[in-house]
Structures are given as C-alpha cells and as structure tokens.
Amino acid sequence: MIVFESKHVLHWSIWVLTLAALLPGCLSKSRSEAPTVVILGAASTKDLLEEIAAAAQKTLDSPTKIEISTGPSHALAQQILSGAPADIYVSANRRWAQAIVDADLASESIHWLANSIVVIVPADSPLQIDRLEDLTSDQVKRVAIAGENVPAGIYSKQALTYYQLWQPLSDSGKIIRGHDVRSTLAYAERGEVDAAIVYATDARLTDSVRVIARFAPASHSPIVYPLVRMRSGSDASEQIYQFFQGSEAQEIAQRYGFQALAFDPEKE
Structure with missing residues (x-):
C-alpha cells in the first residue's frame, strides 16, 4: 500500500513538473499571437476598407491582424446588436449606426464619407x-x-x-x-x-x-457613411479608427469616388 502511494505521488510529481515546463511555452505562444481587429462594413465599402486597412496596418505600434467582413448595413448592425464581435462598423446610412449608438455599444461615432x-x-x-x-x-x-x-x-x-x-x-x-x-x-x-x-x-x-x-x-436622404468604434475595441482598433480619419485614408477614399466628411490632417 505504501509502495502504491509512493508511485502515485511520483507519477503526480512528474505530471506537475511536466506541466510546469510546458506552461510557460503555452503562455508565451498565447501572448505572442497578434490581436485581431474586426471591421464590419457596408458592401459598397469593401474595396475601400481593404486598401485603407492595409495602409493602416503598416502604422500600428504592434503586429495586428485585421479581419474585414462586408454586407448589407442593416444585417451587419443586427449582428452587432445580437452580440457579434466587432471593433469598427461602417454603415451606408445613419439609421443603423444610430441603432448601435442607442444600444450604448459605441464609444465614438462620426459622419465619415458621402456618396451618390x-x-x-x-x-x-x-x-x-x-x-x-x-x-x-x-x-x-x-x-x-x-x-x-x-x-x-x-x-x-x-x-x-x-x-x-x-x-x-x-x-x-x-x-x-x-x-x-x-x-x-x-x-x-x-x-x-x-x-x-x-x-x-x-x-x-x-x-x-x-x-x-x-x-x-x-x-433622396443624404448618403452618409458613419464610422463607428465599438466600446469593446482594443488600442489597435483605436489607432485604426484614427487612421481612417487621416489624410492618407481621405486620399484613398477620394480615389474611389467618395467624398470625405471628417478629415483631420493630424490623424495620419
């Protein structure tokens, strides 16, 4: 019985030591994984968002993965209201952006672009x-x-x-x-x-x-594209949100035919 207990303790000790040896590696791997910023945008902004996000990514303080999903503005808003993860939302009208704001899910929102x-x-x-x-x-x-x-x-x-x-x-x-x-x-x-x-x-x-x-x-009603940053957003999402309002983003938007409504030359 004593021998059995000794073996059990030995096996347990080996398992603990093995776990202790592996745990720092696991934590290190987890910590090294780049954070992800999720951008949901109106279908009409697909190409624009991809180009601006690629430019923004180069300016971030740390490696960050940016995921972009586009579709009907109302459907994306409903997803956010239902709990879908999102850091930045671009709507093709003010109604759905306002729904996000009214639900107290947004930390910031501006009128970003115009269209026809x-x-x-x-x-x-x-x-x-x-x-x-x-x-x-x-x-x-x-x-x-x-x-x-x-x-x-x-x-x-x-x-x-x-x-x-x-x-x-x-x-x-x-x-x-x-x-x-x-x-x-x-x-x-x-x-x-x-x-x-x-x-x-x-x-x-x-x-x-x-x-x-x-x-x-x-x-028709003014065609305005609000830019919304979610409350759950990370530091990286804040940097991207600010980049979207800068001169480089404005130049890209104008090249696609959008009119910039919010522009701050200091946010580049």
Missing part, C-alpha cells in the same frame, strides 16, 4: 436608355435596386419616388431586388437586367456598365 446614386446599364446594352424617363419604356423589362432594408435600396426608392417613377416601375413588375448593392451591380454587369441603380462609387469599379443618369441630391 446613379443609373447604370450594361456597357454593351443595345437598348436606347439615355435618361431616367426611359426606364418606364416598353423596351426596359427589369430594373435592379438593392433590398428594401439596404441603404442603397432605400435611397433608390426615395429617388424614384421623387421623380414619380417608383409607382410605374413597381406596378409593372420591373423592379428586381439585389441582396446588397454589389449584387445589384453584378446583375447589370452580367446583363441580367436592363438597368440598375447603384452608388456612383460602385459604377467606377467596372468597365462592364455605363452611367446613363445621376440623381439630384435633393431626391
């Missing part, structure tokens, strides 16, 4: 569509806009209503809804619709479509 919406047609379209009124002609069978809860879809309906085109297009069954503005753009790129309404910045991304009309700013 345009009517596009496939670049090789044989149809004579040169102005807004042509959308109601018999030759036009399908007009794509983003989903009804998606900011681009909301702005599009407002603009079409302003020009008294929404009811005729809706009643004739011509309206086709895209999941988000990028899928709406893809419909036109592939020639699956005769026309589509997208952001001006989206139309600049491809040679497969051409712009045939632009909506007056008065025809």
Whole structure:
C-alpha cells in the first residue's frame, strides 16, 4: 500500500513538473499571437476598407491582424446588436449606426464619407436608355435596386419616388431586388437586367456598365457613411479608427469616388 502511494505521488510529481515546463511555452505562444481587429462594413465599402486597412496596418505600434467582413448595413448592425464581435462598423446610412449608438455599444461615432446614386446599364446594352424617363419604356423589362432594408435600396426608392417613377416601375413588375448593392451591380454587369441603380462609387469599379443618369441630391436622404468604434475595441482598433480619419485614408477614399466628411490632417 505504501509502495502504491509512493508511485502515485511520483507519477503526480512528474505530471506537475511536466506541466510546469510546458506552461510557460503555452503562455508565451498565447501572448505572442497578434490581436485581431474586426471591421464590419457596408458592401459598397469593401474595396475601400481593404486598401485603407492595409495602409493602416503598416502604422500600428504592434503586429495586428485585421479581419474585414462586408454586407448589407442593416444585417451587419443586427449582428452587432445580437452580440457579434466587432471593433469598427461602417454603415451606408445613419439609421443603423444610430441603432448601435442607442444600444450604448459605441464609444465614438462620426459622419465619415458621402456618396451618390446613379443609373447604370450594361456597357454593351443595345437598348436606347439615355435618361431616367426611359426606364418606364416598353423596351426596359427589369430594373435592379438593392433590398428594401439596404441603404442603397432605400435611397433608390426615395429617388424614384421623387421623380414619380417608383409607382410605374413597381406596378409593372420591373423592379428586381439585389441582396446588397454589389449584387445589384453584378446583375447589370452580367446583363441580367436592363438597368440598375447603384452608388456612383460602385459604377467606377467596372468597365462592364455605363452611367446613363445621376440623381439630384435633393431626391433622396443624404448618403452618409458613419464610422463607428465599438466600446469593446482594443488600442489597435483605436489607432485604426484614427487612421481612417487621416489624410492618407481621405486620399484613398477620394480615389474611389467618395467624398470625405471628417478629415483631420493630424490623424495620419
């Protein structure tokens, strides 16, 4: 019995010593792993966010992994409100950003960028569509806009209503809804619709479509992109948030066709 206990103690001691030897290595590995900053952004900002984040990453004080996920602004906001991890959120309208602020999940929020919406047609379209009124002609069978809860879809309906085109297009069954503005753009790129309404910045991304009309700013709510930093954000997320407001980020945004609303030359 004494021999058994001695062996048990010996085995236990060996296990403890082994664990003690491994633990510092495990802790060291854990501590060495780069923190992750999660950015959730409107579909229309995908390319922009990727380029700005890459530039921001080079300025950080320590190695940091940046994860970017884009999609419909309202869907991303719902994910955040439901507890999904996020450090920075970029919405294509003020409503969903305000929902995050109202839920007391944001530490900071600014109006960051502005945009506009345009009517596009496939670049090789044989149809004579040169102005807004042509959308109601018999030759036009399908007009794509983003989903009804998606900011681009909301702005599009407002603009079409302003020009008294929404009811005729809706009643004739011509309206086709895209999941988000990028899928709406893809419909036109592939020639699956005769026309589509997208952001001006989206139309600049491809040679497969051409712009045939632009909506007056008065025809819809101001297209504003708030930049929101979550309360759970790390020091790295604060640095990235500040970088997004600096001159380098502004230059990138303008190259994509956005208009900068918040700019501080000291935040670079």
